Amino acid sequence: MIYNSIIETIGNTPMIRLNKLAKGIKGDVLVKVEYFNPGNSMKDRMAIKMVEDAEKAGILKPGGTIIEGTSGNTGMGLALAAVAKGYKCIFTMADKQSKEKIDILKAVGAEVIVCPTNVAPEDPRSYYSVARKLNADIPNSFYPNQYDNLSNTAAHYETTGPEIWNDTEGKITHYAAGVGTGGSMCGTAKYLKEQNPNIVTVGIDTYGSVFKKYKETGIFDEKEVYPYLTEGIGEDILPKNVNFDVIDHFVKVTDKDAAVMTRRLAREEGLFVGWSCGSAVHGALEWAKENLKEGDVMVIILPDHGTRYLGKVYNDDWMRNHGFLEDKSYATAKDIIGKRPSDYSLISVKPSDSVRDAIALMNKTSVSQIPVLNGGEVVGSVTDTKLLSKIIENPVLKDAHVSDVMESSMTFVAGDSTLDVLSSMIEKEKAVLVRDDLGKIHIITKHDILEAFTN
């Protein structure tokens, strides 16, 4: 078979049975592996559709520039379409997205503008706003707007849905997919429900995103929105492609559970997939454990490839630094503080204490880092090395108050944090804090961790 260009190779991706990871679950669990698309993600399907629909509508003209806000995969699909059809591309991306994605987009000739993640969508600095502004400023440019462009949903209605229906010979009973723009979830779900209205659909959401709460209450709850790490799913807006009528249930998955499951997919199933694939499988299996019956067939979409996350979920140091890689055979913070006498009390200073007194306390107790407490609350910290360099720079600080020289507070960790996680945190922080069951604050230092490791 000879293809006229790379875009003709999009679609018809394989469906593969999950073996080890679905053990104990009633029914059959299948995954549709979308990294077999030429851009290594399912977004190729909707990218080419958005481009061709825009060409037909006369919105995208020869020599034009495609401008899109993307978490990377849609950008890659658009870039391939642009190469095949002779357009230029400019993409805006939030700075949380992996470096690999930015490099891949540049490799296929796109210009990439990185924007801050932690700003509201309507902020002029957000990747949505910057894309819109560029579209307004650059003549002969086209802004697909994958969130609200219904060609996105249509692409999956026309391709992903029929492929799943045909490959399962109409036996599919459950469909699960991550929800970001909503196109793949809703286009596919609409098609499948038209074939068999009894098919149950499960949308996978992430903590920090609005979808699950919105489905359950009909309220856009701002409190649900906060920064999260998982890439490619979840939203702080309600895209037009999310049709809540065709999503029966939502399951939220943490960044950590998603990351751990992504690695398991690679190691236990040979599926070297991206981070949101871990979200989809973790969430879908949680749901399947409770709800699938013998004879049911669940299909989960795996959107992209693992190469995009080599510096993150596939990197042990990155995993450890984020507290995602735990070895349960290690002792925990709780074990360390559990060995302390019942009358343990945290050595601390107050903001109003003098620097001189803080130094004297460090000398007397031989500790090199002390939390600063105000009315029982931790408001900062002082460490010997930082104090010393400040005093060398400005000797009068000896007579100042602790509040004038203190640093930010040490980080609080969960009691079940294991030694490997604690030790990677302490590389950066010198010490961490933890509360015991009575709410008393303890400090854990490098020395405590070394001692716990040797015991």
Ligand SMILES: N[C@@H](CCSC[C@H](N)C(=O)O)C(=O)O
């Ligand atoms: N807000 C999400 C991204 C939503 S979907 C975008 C799409 N996957 C793309 O490739 O552009 C995030 O936080 O990553």
